[in-house]
Every structure is written in C-alpha cells, then in structure tokens.
Amino acid sequence: MSAEGVVAGYAVIFAAALLCQVLARFTGRLPTLGQAVLWFNSLRFGRPVLAAAWLWAGWHFFVRASWG
C-alpha cells in the first residue's frame, strides 16, 4: 500500500470519530468521546492505564521526537 493509502486510512478513522462526536453532541444517542474517557477513567484500572499512556505520549512526542 502506498503512503497515501495509509494516510487515507487514518483520515477515515478520524473522520468517523468526528462524525460520532457530532452525533453524540446533537442526538445524545452515543456518549461523547469525553464521556467515554470518563467512563474508562472510572474503572479500577482505567486511571493508571490512561495516566501511563498519557505519560508515554508526552515523552514520545516532546522528548524523543524528531521534528522537521
């Protein structure tokens, strides 16, 4: 698959997420992304998992990055 195809795949997933967020906001038939994260955060293991993922993201994108 070409790079354009891979990027298109990401774009489709993010577009679907945006659509779900809009549907959640305006119809109330789905939880918003924020509500889904709150739910996960309320689980016994949720907060440590989210915190670890968050910490890794900060380290990966802002400390171990190769900008430009």
Added chain:
Amino acid sequence: MKDSRAATPPWALLAVPAAAAVAWFATSLRPFTAPALVVTLGAGGLALVAGSRTRHRDGEPSVGRWLGAPAGLVVWGVLAASLAAWELAAFVQLPRSEHPTLSSLANAVFAAHAVRAAAFLAWMAAGFGIARR
C-alpha cells in the same frame, strides 16, 4: 446545594496563560536532551497535581447515563481498536516513508513551533483531565 463555582480554585484564572507559556518554553528545547525531559515531566507533574486538586463541576458532561448502557461506549472502543490496528500495521512495515505512523506524521506537523506548543498544551490539559476527581 453546594455552589459548583466554589470548586474553582483561585489560581485557575492564571493557569491557562501560565500553561501556555510553559508549553511554548518546553517545546523550544531540543529533543533528546535532559532539559527537555525535565521540563516535560515537570509540566506534566504540575498538570496532574492541579487536576487532582480540582473537582468536576455540576453540569459538566457526565458518564452516569452510559454506565448501564455500555453498548454506546463500544463505538469508541471499536474506533480506538481500529486506530491501534492501523498504526500497528504501518509500524511493522518499512520503509517509513511508504508506511507512515502517527508519530512520523506528527514529526512533520510539529516542525512548526506554534503547533508543537499547542499540542503540548493539549497534552497538559489531558493530564489535568485524567487526574480530576
């Protein structure tokens, strides 16, 4: 009933511009250096501490009604799993230029300092949100 505004700490008004300044400074440091590591961890730690001292306000989005109907939450799980699978499929293939990961795409976008600082600010806000009670 307790006034929800009482939950807002007095430092909150200064927190956003201060965090923006920290984000700008942190993202001006060279990656792979000790200062970048120390400032990133320090800023993240401050966001967690600030979040842990802040309560959710009344009227903010709540997860309550979805606890008994987790089917709605499955949609977000499927999207997260799809993103993870697509990322993993790209990650295990080379060359990177033909199989870009989110990280490699972010490197190109983060070349602009303003974008980098905005992303750092969003990262701090996410940490604040995770730590909130």
